[in-house]
Amino acid sequence: MDNNSGADVFDLAPIAMWIEDFSGVAAQFDVWRREGVTDIRRFLRADLSRVALCASKIRVLEVNRKTLELFEAESQAHLVANIDRVFRDDMLESHINELSALFDGHKEFFGSAVNYTLSGRRLDIQLRGAVLPGHEQTLDRLLLTTEDVTEREDARRRELSNRQYAEGIFEHSPVSLWVEDFSRIRTMLEDVRAQGIVDFRVFTDVHPEFVRQCMSEIRVITVNQSTLDLFCAPDRQTLLQRLGDIFRDEMEKHFREQLVELWNNNLFHQREVVNYALDGSERYVLMQFSVLPGHEDDWSLVQVALTDITARKKAEAYLEYLGKHDVLTKLHNRAFYVDEMNRMERKPLRPVSILVIDLNGLKDTNDTLGHDAGDALLRRIGEVLNGAVTRPNHAARIGGDEFAILMPGADRAAAAAMADTIQELLKINNQFYSNAPLSIALGIATSEQGEKIEAVVRRADAAMYQQKRQFHSARQRRLAEEMGSDDHHPGEQIAALRQPAAE
Template sequence: MTPDNDRDDATMFDLAPVSLWLEDFSGLRALFAQWRAEGVSDLRTYLRADRARIARCTRELKVLKVNRRTLELFGAPDQATLLANLGKVFRDDMLDHHVDELVQLWNGARSYTSQTVNYTLDGRRLDVNLQVRVLPGHEQGWDRVLLSLEDLSVREQARQALQRSERYAQGLFEHSPVSLWVEDFSAVKRLIDEVREQGIEDFRVFTDVHPEFVDRCMAEIRVIDVNTQTLTMFRAPDKTALLRRLPDIFRDEMRRPFTEQLIDLWAGKLHQQRETVNYALDGEMLHVHLQFAVLPGHERDWSLVQVSLTDITARKRAESYLEFLGKHDALTKLRNRSFFDDELNRLERKQIHPVAMLVIDLNGLKQVNDERGHRAGDALLRRTGEVLAKATQAPATAARIGGDEFAVLMPGGDEHAAEAFLATLHELVELNNQFHSGDPLRFSVGTAISQAGERLEAALHRADAQMYRQKKAFHANAEFDRRKDTE
């Protein structure tokens, strides 16, 4: 090679856009020969047993020359400064990567590539792609080895930032306090598009006429992932068990809300929320607030959808109980006075005739409260509620309209209906008194049948007046019995 060629090669080496190192590995080759002679066969295990052996290998690598890009990359003013500080460049986790490189040389490789770590002189970490090649003609002595380093730090930092972001997002998903589902609705979209292509315009009517279409759409939803709260909420031991039993979760009362969800999707509403019903794997009904969103970038095919479910079962039970209390008497479980008045007004507005009315008074309640306490009186009231609930069949309703006073409304009922009710009531009272050994149930009852053109309130007053006549007779007989007992 001519001197001019040598100068050209030197210039190309020095001006190369990547970091280049020309090194002498002959000392490392001699060290390997020594260890083989000493019986070392598994270099990886040998080096792992004593990290000082890795450092010894590194010391046997002699740097002959580096190029300008190398000095820039490592922040060295010149080659002498760089070589004097190689201990700062090759350290820490670089030694762990170095084991793999040494093992490749030990096993006969004369060129290899690896991703490793170096450090600049001011301590900045460099993630680099290392390419090593024993130069042709030097395979026996390893005295000329060319190393090139490509700086991957920016790319690696971006990759690590992406990993951190993914871990953060996964953490938010996995540990969210609400149930999260990632689903694929692409098959549902295809089914809806097929219906649209058939010329269907009123999708609501279509789903009413073809309920099997709703079932098919429900079956085509593919669940990709769920979070931990989902397993807790649905009483599932693991994701496999949950996904295997999806038909047990999405059924019955869910059909109507899901149909509305499909209708909204048909109309282009890709973000929705509504209340619906699911079931836990143990069969418990769960009331949930559902939020549905087709994720950005997937609007064309609905292939990635997030569904969040917030358990509102406790709230719905509380609302249901408050609604119950608003229309029922808490002690007897019968309807209350408020409901009775509303029902009376409703029947009046509807002009329903005839209406059989019964006003019923629980005799002796005050005496039981005075002599045996309110707990005993409450027991009598509960028994009255049980008897009246058993005797009353829809559309008739029974209500507690006062402390010891009850009423029964029988829309469309005439004298025969009232008499049949009284006969059933007497039978139930007799059975109840036989079952309970305490104070007997005794009623004063007034009945009235509304006449055409008569206000229902007037008929109610007639029944009330009849009840009071019975009650007065009851008290008169009770007073007569007490006098007789004292004679």
């Protein structure tokens, strides 16, 4: 290859390249060696002005086009005239590495540094340098490359920041947080299911030792500082060694209910329980259990949050939860629903399907059996929807007896499948509550080309009300038939009114 070809390769290289003269640096090295300097790294760190002195002795001989482009320079002369704007701030610290390599006789060096474009934009660079053959003694020809790795470093910094943020939230949360491994418990539940057990509650009645065995299989991975404070533990080791003093008395009964929730695949649930601090005092806590995302199949990472409701000391974190969820049904609330609709309106992802659901008979239940019975119906419909709806879909309670499911990116078939799943879960749920069956009116709509989200909601709402009218018409017919028969007892008539509408 002739010289012109070599020059073309240098100039057209896709990475920033510099040819520099370090002979002045080599001369300075000789001065320091005569003065007895041997540990150049320590020598330079002791006084960064020595690094600056070396930097001032470097001469830029040639740069390629990529260098001018990367540093936003009009020409080599323009770049060299403003070189102090490129190499500044913490550059002296990173410059020590390459100077130390050259001082110790190495012909190549590698490292990371921060440079700046002439407009002031920060650049994270990967620096590589090599002494060109034939110039090892004088160091008057070095080839350096500066690879722009800003995007990679930004991603690394974001990852580090996010991790530190998550760790900070965990460690400094005002709520007691536990990270635990429930994988063995999941295996035990699946083993029981494989034996043909259907009614898990009856199974635990007959085999209470199974509950105790499951409790013994919980592995606590870590806890936060608020946990130590809540239970008056001096350190994590003491806390973990005395778990039996914390979870005692009624805890087995509460844990049994938690196992029932898990058996029903409710991976998020909450209940009030009583624990005990290590000084023997009671701690009334709201326990919130959640399998962490990505571990739904093995339960190897779960989070248990214990909010001290004895004095409401941990109310802040609980209120944050309530800001997006309906505590009765454990679904998202109307505020979240409105925000999510606005977000979907802004996003280009289409189609969007929406299901609007109304719980039939809630007012009648409240009026005849009381609000506790009505709340029980709402909790059950929440269990059904929580069991049917997973991300990226969201289920929300948007009114007293009205619910909505938002399905971004879902077509009509996916929406219909969701409706079928809900109906199947309703049937299963009603098997356990035959005296108070759930009945719903459900409307579905899938966005058309260019249609606003609000318009989709209106269509789903209209479809739901059509089903609602059919439900009431059927109920009125049944009422008329039952009122016309003297053979029906009044209590049977009331029970008939509470039966779900025919499909």
